[in-house]
Amino acid sequence: MLLKALEHARTVAIGGHMRPDGDCTGSCMGVYNYIRTWYPEKDVDVYLEDIPESFHFLKGTEEISHVLKNRTYDLFISLDCGDAGRLGFAEAAFLKAKDTVSIDHHISNPGFGKSNYIKPDASSTSELVYELLEKEKITKEIAECLYLGIVHDTGVFQYTCTSPETMVVAADLMSKGIDYSRIVTDTYYEKTYVQNQLLGKALLESALFLDGQCIVSSVSRKTMDFYGATPKDLEGIVSQLRVTKGVKVAVFLYETEEQEYKVSLRSDSEVDVSRIASYFGGGGHKKAAGLTMKGDLQDIIHSLSEQIKLALSEGQD
Numbered sequence: 001m002l003l004k005a006l007e008h009a010r011t012v013a014i015g016g017h018m019r020p021d022g023d024c025t026g027s028c029m030g031v032y033n034y035i036r037t038w039y040p041e042k043d044v045d046v047y048l049e050d051i052p053e054s055f056h057f058l059k060g061t062e063e064i065s066h067v068l069k070n071r072t073y074d075l076f077i078s079l080d081c082g083d084a085g086r087l088g089f090a091e092a093a094f095l096k097a098k099d100t101v102s103i104d105h106h107i108s109n110p111g112f113g114k115s116n117y118i119k120p121d122a123s124s125t126s127e128l129v130y131e132l133l134e135k136e137k138i139t140k141e142i143a144e145c146l147y148l149g150i151v152h153d154t155g156v157f158q159y160t161c162t163s164p165e166t167m168v169v170a171a172d173l174m175s176k177g178i179d180y181s182r183i184v185t186d187t188y189y190e191k192t193y194v195q196n197q198l199l200g201k202a203l204l205e206s207a208l209f210l211d212g213q214c215i216v217s218s219v220s221r222k223t224m225d226f227y228g229a230t231p232k233d234l235e236g237i238v239s240q241l242r243v244t245k246g247v248k249v250a251v252f253l254y255e256t257e258e259q260e261y262k263v264s265l266r267s268d269s270e271v272d273v274s275r276i277a278s279y280f281g282g283g284g285h286k287k288a289a290g291l292t293m294k295g296d297l298q299d300i301i302h303s304l305s306e307q308i309k310l311a312l313s314e315g316q317d
């Protein structure tokens, strides 16, 4: 469906979700490089917010636009994005575009494109992009993008979203000559000193609740300012909380502004945290979801714990 939509388009825009992660960046850059390589006559722009420094080795990342151009595209390709609003500054271009495509694996995606390729069970949008491209036209540079995306959304092939097909796709991408080991160490495991310090602090100050089935920790704005940290420096904390023995749901919060918190939820297989997130106006996946909540920290944790408790008791039925 992607290649068919591309056929009729002369001008193309690509966009992913706000605060782009590995899969968002990988899928967007994979499609971008594919079009640049095999459809040189097409005029293509890729719109993303700032991406992590460690992703800059991917081909074409210096061509990412952070400001919307005032033009009407023949086709807008939305990748790894659950709804148009999550496209952030690129949403206006999506709404104006003559044709739109949504390729995604978020369970909450209602199919907001004119054509849609949405598979909630897929490991990553990057894996879906692979399915839609002509395999022999996937160059080493394109393979690097898609491999990075798959690695990040599967936690290096660890999460249960990893399927036998995921491994087949990863194997084919490896065969393109990519430095798969470096992609994992440099973009996934490497942490800065500040990131490790914040991780340590969050672990030290974490608390168990609901009979040790839940764990919570938070980072205040004051702490972020002290370390000169940005939200990106907090990635991975919630996953580390989640692997605590006996824990079924991990909750991590950080203060975005006075009385406002960004909440990340992670679960083992039992609890669907995307439902808890949706309840409070957020979204995501069964085992990884996020939301924003306003109010006093203790009140927010209390409200969340009530919903988690409910979800845990349903799981036992």
Ligand SMILES: [Mn+2]
Binding pocket: 023, 024, 080, 105, 124, 125, 153
């Ligand atoms: Mn994804």
